[in-house]
Amino acid sequence: xxxxxxxxxxxxxxxxxGKTVRLSGWVNRRRDHGGLIFIDLRDHYGITQCVITPExxxxxxxxxxxxxxxxxxxxxxxxxxxGTVNADLPTGEVELRIEAVTVQGKAQELPLPVFGDQEYxxxxxxxxxxxxxxxxxxxxxxxxxxxxxxSLRRRMIxxxxxxxxxxxxxxxxxxxxxxxxxxxxxxxxxxxxLPQAPQQFKQLIMVAGFDRYFQIAPCFRDEDGxxxxxxxxxxxxxxxxxxxxxxxxxAAVAPVLAGVFxxxxxxxxxxxxxxxxxxxxxxxxxxxxTDKPDIRNPIEIVDVSxxxxxxxxxxxxxxxxxxxxxxxxxxxxxxxxxxxxxxxWARGEGAAGLGYILFEDENGALVGKGPIAKFIPPAxxxxxxxxxxxxxxxxxxFSADAKADRAANIAGQARTRLGRExxxxxxxxxxxxxxxxxxMYEWNEDEKKIDxxxxxxxxxxxxxxxxxxxxxxxxxxxxxIKAYQYDIVCNGYELSSGAIRNHDPDVMLKAFEIAGxxxxxxxxxxxxxxxxxxxxxxxxGGTAPxxxxxxxxxxxxxxxxxxxxxxxxxxxxxxxxxxxxxxxxKQLKELHLRVVYPEK
RNA sequence: GGGGGCGUAGCUCAGUUGGUUAGAGUGACGGCCUGUCACGCCGUAGGUCGCGGGUUCGAGCCCCGUCGCUCCCGCCA
Numbered sequence: 001x002x003x004x005x006x007x008x009x010x011x012x013x014x015x016x017x018g019k020t021v022r023l024s025g026w027v028n029r030r031r032d033h034g035g036l037i038f039i040d041l042r043d044h045y046g047i048t049q050c051v052i053t054p055e056x057x058x059x060x061x062x063x064x065x066x067x068x069x070x071x072x073x074x075x076x077x078x079x080x081x082x083g084t085v086n087a088d089l090p091t092g093e094v095e096l097r098i099e100a101v102t103v104q105g106k107a108q109e110l111p112l113p114v115f116g117d118q119e120y121x122x123x124x125x126x127x128x129x130x131x132x133x134x135x136x137x138x139x140x141x142x143x144x145x146x147x148x149x150x151s152l153r154r155r156m157i158x159x160x161x162x163x164x165x166x167x168x169x170x171x172x173x174x175x176x177x178x179x180x181x182x183x184x185x186x187x188x189x190x191x192x193x194l195p196q197a198p199q200q201f202k203q204l205i206m207v208a209g210f211d212r213y214f215q216i217a218p219c220f221r222d223e224d225g226x227x228x229x230x231x232x233x234x235x236x237x238x239x240x241x242x243x244x245x246x247x248x249x250x251a252a253v254a255p256v257l258a259g260v261f262x263x264x265x266x267x268x269x270x271x272x273x274x275x276x277x278x279x280x281x282x283x284x285x286x287x288x289x290t291d292k293p294d295i296r297n298p299i300e301i302v303d304v305s306x307x308x309x310x311x312x313x314x315x316x317x318x319x320x321x322x323x324x325x326x327x328x329x330x331x332x333x334x335x336x337x338x339x340x341x342x343x344x345w346a347r348g349e350g351a352a353g354l355g356y357i358l359f360e361d362e363n364g365a366l367v368g369k370g371p372i373a374k375f376i377p378p379a380x381x382x383x384x385x386x387x388x389x390x391x392x393x394x395x396x397x398f399s400a401d402a403k404a405d406r407a408a409n410i411a412g413q414a415r416t417r418l419g420r421e422x423x424x425x426x427x428x429x430x431x432x433x434x435x436x437x438x439x440m441y442e443w444n445e446d447e448k449k450i451d452x453x454x455x456x457x458x459x460x461x462x463x464x465x466x467x468x469x470x471x472x473x474x475x476x477x478x479x480x481i482k483a484y485q486y487d488i489v490c491n492g493y494e495l496s497s498g499a500i501r502n503h504d505p506d507v508m509l510k511a512f513e514i515a516g517x518x519x520x521x522x523x524x525x526x527x528x529x530x531x532x533x534x535x536x537x538x539x540x541g542g543t544a545p546x547x548x549x550x551x552x553x554x555x556x557x558x559x560x561x562x563x564x565x566x567x568x569x570x571x572x573x574x575x576x577x578x579x580x581x582x583x584x585x586k587q588l589k590e591l592h593l594r595v596v597y598p599e600k
Numbered sequence: 601g602g603g604g605g606c607g608u609a610g611c612u613c614a615g616u617u618g619g620u621u622a623g624a625g626u627g628a629c630g631g632c633c634u635g636u637c638a639c640g641c642c643g644u645a646g647g648u649c650g651c652g653g654g655u656u657c658g659a660g661c662c663c664c665g666u667c668g669c670u671c672c673c674g675c676c677a
Contacts, residue, residue, distance in 0.1 A: 029638080031639050032636095032639085033633060033634055035633070037636095040637070047637095051636090054634090066628085081635065086636095108610090110627075113612095120611075121611095124669095224675065456677060569670085571669085
């Protein structure tokens with residue numbers, strides 16, 4: 001007989017009755033009846049109830065066992081007595097009659113009980129991650145993650161993609177997030193950087209004549225975390241293709257994502273891969289106030305600046321401002337506190353507040369109620385209702401600001417809050433969309449200059465010759481240039497960001513020149529890439545869906561830590577392994593480093 | 601870097617306007633119990649109220665500072 005087990009704890013069934021078997025696992029739960037002890041033995045595969053009575057010589061040993069001890073039981077599989085079958089357990093028709101026990105590992109009193117679904121504080125969970133991972137929720141999530149990654153790999157390979165590895169110790173990339181640096185021992189004062197993404201490598205792979213690359217790629221960014229953004233490191237399904245248009249990339253990626261979502265959606269509906277709506281960036285900012293809209297939320301923001309600009313509308317606070325209206329269907333009957341709360345929230349966000357109008361029916365006519373209704377005469381009110389599609393019983397909130405993007409942003413957040421509080425967001429759907437036509441550049445008001453708006457390596461949607469001829473005087477034209485850049489958004493989470501790349505070295509130099517980088521500077525910083533582009537670069541493009549967020553959505557979790565095996569805290573510490581930690585003097589000396597602590 | 605929330609027994613939490621000896625559940629330990637599956641019953645131990653300072657006759661509670669976790673803003677091409 002095997003030293004530890006003949007079966008797993010999830011395996012035994014009625015057909016095994018009569019067999020002598022050996023099980024190993026953790027004590028999930030112990031029920032001591034004095035003359036009868038039940039032990040629920042748990043392993044990766046399941047739980048089996050084991051039972052022992054005092055006449056057995058092993059009884060004393062079993063009697064001492066406590067939660068989370070690791071035991072090996074040898075005994076006979078028996079039918080459960082009439083009426084004691086546990087329908088909740090796959091193994092619930094049988095139990096193990098213990099004949100011998102070996103204690104493989106004892107456990108101290110638990111700082112974090114494994115049994116039960118009690119919530120525990122984050123630092124306790126992270127310090128004792130190995131215990132937390134034994135618990136059903138995390139154990140299930142981590143297995144889901146593994147299965148999703150397996151499925152993604154299979155789907156990519158089926159589509160003709162090949163997985164290649166790219167370096168982890170590499171060069172700092174000059175734009176984007178803060179790098180993690182690794183000091184060089186052999187080159188004093190010089191540093192490797194961990195890749196923020198394999199961006200340049202995957203482009204070089206295309207230049208190198210491979211096609212259809214993918215990688216489950218670790219990415220490192222030294223930026224602060226959020227619930228949906230791990231500090232430090234995360235994984236992307238990184239992919240790149242040669243000789244493709246934007247449509248080709250869409251056609252390759254959407255089936256993989258829609259497919260993997262459908263596979264693990266657990267009954268929720270998923271947008272079919274050929275029906276992801278394509279929403280231009282500008283439209284998204286107007287209708288949803290964000291570039292990652294949750295399109296399950298039926299609310300659509302409209303611009304009503306023109307209504308407040310009318311001569312017959314006297315509301316001075318909204319004059320000469322961008323005014324966005326957020327329809328709140330059916331919000332009319334909400335109590336006053338509902339409106340006050342939203343208003344208070346908006347003030348907390350730095351807005352002047354959220355004005356609102358309630359539409360009511362008076363003898364067949366639509367009238368406005370609420371604090372600012374008296375400033376809006378019937379004709380203007382009717383125009384507003386028409387634009388917003390409002391009817392009696394609805395409310396309309398207003399976000400106004402001299403800066404259009406601020407008005408849009410507050411409106412977007414209000415839309416999300418209203419959708420949640422009015423229960424307008426269906427919980428049984430995964431709704432995908434593409435956000436397309438991102439602007440190539442944006443105006444930096446602080447420094448009075450043109451900046452890249454998103455990805456500097458994207459191909460501008462512009463005639464090549466005309467682009468090459470642009471100069472500073474063409475500011476308005478430049479700020480209107482779109483890029484072949486696109487995001488995939490699902491239920492309000494940005495799942496992936498990608499682009500058709502700029503593979504033309506002259507256009508690339510020009511693009512950087514427009515953003516204020518001298519030619520020599522660009523040449524120096526992207527020497528490798530530009531050099532490659534000068535030796536025969538194919539048109540190429542790709543994208544990189546975030547694995548962690550995909551798993552988070554499919555697990556129904558709202559925090560990435562719940563789908564990460566060994567996550568760090570929000571402040572980027574590993575409480576289990578105790579990282580970061582100081583280097584000793586020998587290490588520092590070898591690396592030619594001296595630590596200068598910040599002044600207090 | 602900034603704002604909000606939290607921090608009391610191993611764990612999860614309660615703790616009234618500032619007032620006697622800081623409680624409960626769970627876990628631990630001991631006792632009883634042969635059919636439970638969150639087993640039940642009885643008992644015992646267990647506290648730097650995150651830490652430091654202040655106000656007060658008196659602080660878990662009020663004030664100041666600080667640390668930790670968390671959510672958000674900044675940041676994340």
